[in-house]
Amino acid sequence: MRVLGIETSCDDTAAAVVIQRQGRLTVAANVVQSQLEVHAAYGGVVPELASRAHIRHVLPVVATALERAGLTLDALDGIAVTTGPGLVGALLVGVATAQGLAMARGLPLIGVHHMEGHLLSPFLVEPDFAFPCVALLVSGGHTLLVHARGFGDYHLLGQSLDDSVGEAFDKGARLLGLGYPGGPAIGALAVGGDPRAVPFPRVLLNRQACDFSFSGLKTALRTWLEKRENGGPTPSDVAASYQEALVTPLVIKALQACRLANTTRLVVAGGVGANRRLREKLQAEAEAAGIRVLFPPLEFCTDNGAMIALAGLRRLALGQQATAPLDARPRWSLAELAGPVRSL
Ligand code: KG4
Numbered sequence: 001m002r003v004l005g006i007e008t009s010c011d012d013t014a015a016a017v018v019i020q021r022q023g024r025l026t027v028a029a030n031v032v033q034s035q036l037e038v039h040a041a042y043g044g045v046v047p048e049l050a051s052r053a054h055i056r057h058v059l060p061v062v063a064t065a066l067e068r069a070g071l072t073l074d075a076l077d078g079i080a081v082t083t084g085p086g087l088v089g090a091l092l093v094g095v096a097t098a099q100g101l102a103m104a105r106g107l108p109l110i111g112v113h114h115m116e117g118h119l120l121s122p123f124l125v126e127p128d129f130a131f132p133c134v135a136l137l138v139s140g141g142h143t144l145l146v147h148a149r150g151f152g153d154y155h156l157l158g159q160s161l162d163d164s165v166g167e168a169f170d171k172g173a174r175l176l177g178l179g180y181p182g183g184p185a186i187g188a189l190a191v192g193g194d195p196r197a198v199p200f201p202r203v204l205l206n207r208q209a210c211d212f213s214f215s216g217l218k219t220a221l222r223t224w225l226e227k228r229e230n231g232g233p234t235p236s237d238v239a240a241s242y243q244e245a246l247v248t249p250l251v252i253k254a255l256q257a258c259r260l261a262n263t264t265r266l267v268v269a270g271g272v273g274a275n276r277r278l279r280e281k282l283q284a285e286a287e288a289a290g291i292r293v294l295f296p297p298l299e300f301c302t303d304n305g306a307m308i309a310l311a312g313l314r315r316l317a318l319g320q321q322a323t324a325p326l327d328a329r330p331r332w333s334l335a336e337l338a339g340p341v342r343s344l
């Protein structure tokens with residue numbers, strides 16, 4: 001089974017081909033065209049500019065993915081596309097493209113939930129990883145803890161009540177005068193810094209629950225920067241301290257979610273999953289708690305078409321496909337996905 005996945009929900013235009021042969025998955029091509037240079041000057045994603053850049057890039061990116069996979073459209077068994085959540089104009093570019101290609105070639109089309117794509121991304125490289133598990137999904141738009149009981153059967157255990165952790169990284173980076181996206185910039189500056197240099201609060205809310213709150217930390221950083229005195233902590237210390245305050249609740253709540261869900265399997269996905277400190281700390285603490293934690297490789301952590309192709313492939317294999325024209329769903333909760341589908 002060969003599926004093309006198209007992803008345009010935010011600021012990356014991505015397409016990939018995933019092939020399943022005798023139960024084995026191969027990512028035959030994975031192409032991402034970043035829009036960093038378009039948005040960098042604004043310190044964040046400008047939705048209208050994102051839509052226009054997707055329009056310019058989407059067909060060349062799809063063509064490159066097919067070429068690298070050594071396939072033509074006619075050799076595909078289906079096309080999967082992110083239908084939400086995300087920026088409406090950006091989503092519409094992917095949806096219209098996928099729909100046009102599928103219609104022109106008479107191919108099955110399937111709409112995919114972006115966060116289900118992130119959740120399934122570890123399966124691209126770890127075929128043995130199995131449900132049930134807990135997923136910590138940490139991106140620019142979301143911070144979710146999900147109990148994935150089976151394929152398509154997702155129960156929300158907790159989420160951020162305000163900013164996502166990716167947003168907290170990005171806003172913090174702006175306050176520190178670093179570039180966009182802020183996550184990698186803070187991560188790089190924090191290397192060698194002292195994470196205890198500035199006592200930013202650890203916002204844990206109710207200890208028993210799995211919710212997060214990150215907006216206060218950005219305010220704490222702003223206040224600290226306004227009051228700082230000469231000769232204090234270095235920029236590297238400040239970045240390391242801020243990063244530690246963001247990462248610590250993620251680690252504590254992810255382990256708490258595993259306890260609540262009674263599982264010893266944890267996957268981490270989404271852009272912030274690329275953060276080195278999060279990987280180190282979670283790996284060490286999960287191991288001590290007897291929990292196996294899996295991070296997809298970096299290329300599958302941030303937005304990519306392979307995760308969308310995989311989610312589409314799984315659904316197509318179960319006989320699901322779009323029966324009416326697809327629409328973009330900018331707001332779409334993962335919990336709204338139709339109930340249990342079948343174990344992977
Ligand atoms: O999943 P993603 O690529 O796109 C969305 O669906 O939002 O996540 C993007 C987010 C941005 O906020 C970015 O700053 C953050 O992921 N990010 C990181 C790192 N790499 C990307 N945050 C912390 N450390 C990183 N190394």
Ligand code: ZN
Pocket residue numbers: 114118139140270271302303
């Ligand atoms: Zn994402």
